[in-house]
Amino acid sequence: MATRKHGKAxxxxxxxxxxxxxxxxxxxxxxxGGGSDYEKTAKTDNTKTTAVKKSDSDNKSTSSKPVSKPVxxxxxxxxxxxxxxxxxxxxxxxxxxxxxxxxSMNMSKQGIYNQLTSDAGEQFSAEAGQYAIDxxxxxxxxxxxxxxxxxxxDMNMSKQGIYxxLTSTNGEQFTAEExxxxxxxxxxxxxxxxxxxxxxxxxxMDMSPDAIKDQLSSSSGEQFTPEEADYAIQHLND
Numbered sequence: 001m002a003t004r005k006h007g008k009a010x011x012x013x014x015x016x017x018x019x020x021x022x023x024x025x026x027x028x029x030x031x032x033g034g035g036s037d038y039e040k041t042a043k044t045d046n047t048k049t050t051a052v053k054k055s056d057s058d059n060k061s062t063s064s065k066p067v068s069k070p071v072x073x074x075x076x077x078x079x080x081x082x083x084x085x086x087x088x089x090x091x092x093x094x095x096x097x098x099x100x101x102x103x104s105m106n107m108s109k110q111g112i113y114n115q116l117t118s119d120a121g122e123q124f125s126a127e128a129g130q131y132a133i134d135x136x137x138x139x140x141x142x143x144x145x146x147x148x149x150x151x152x153x154d155m156n157m158s159k160q161g162i163y164x165x166l167t168s169t170n171g172e173q174f175t176a177e178e179x180x181x182x183x184x185x186x187x188x189x190x191x192x193x194x195x196x197x198x199x200x201x202x203x204x205m206d207m208s209p210d211a212i213k214d215q216l217s218s219s220s221g222e223q224f225t226p227e228e229a230d231y232a233i234q235h236l237n238d
Contacts, residue, residue: 087131094124094132102136106150108144108166109133110173142176144182152186156193158199159183160223194224194232202236209233 040080071107101107101115115121116129124132144166151165152155165171166179172183194216201207201215215221216229 005182088128090124091128091131094122094128095135097122097124098132098136102138102143106146108143108172108174108178109136109138109140112136114173140174140178141181144172144178145185146172147172148179148182148186149188152188152193156196158193158222158224159186159188159190162186164223190224190228191231194222195235196227197222197224198229198232198236209236212236 090159098112101112107115113129113133114130116124117126148162148166151162157165163179163183166174166182167176191236198212198216213229213233216224216232217226221229
């Protein structure tokens, strides 16, 4: 019986030289790169985590700061309206009346106050009247001048007569300074005023020229100057 010869046994693959050469090459090529990618990934994750933590910290820091609410500044109109709303109704009414007396009738400060508080006038309280005077914007010099013009043009009064009427306690009650401003700035022809007054005495009262002259120049009469009275008599019959 023939004996069967067995072939030479082959080495396992891991015992072969070329296998380990390949393994070494693979390790040399892939292991460093893989380690580097891992480290990069780890670093990236750490950076992201740190950034998130910082962001959270910033948000906490921002939210913890007190936020001051802006305060709106009141406009001048709002401030004025607020002040006006606190004024009693009778005070406001007194002020409105005072404005009318000043602008339409050119009255003096004292004249307006008296008219506001008089029993025969507006009958406001003294406090309301004083409030009106204190808050009235008026040019009393101009009021005196306008009143003086009326006395000159409508009543043909003399310079001295106008001054006394402006300052009299029974008249307009302007101050001496306001009245002086008025007569100093009044453009009037007192000769013509004297003549018109003389004709009125002659026509309405049938007075003689001498009596008229005395009335024109008397301190208790019209108070024209002697020169103005003479002019009137000289032109009485023109």
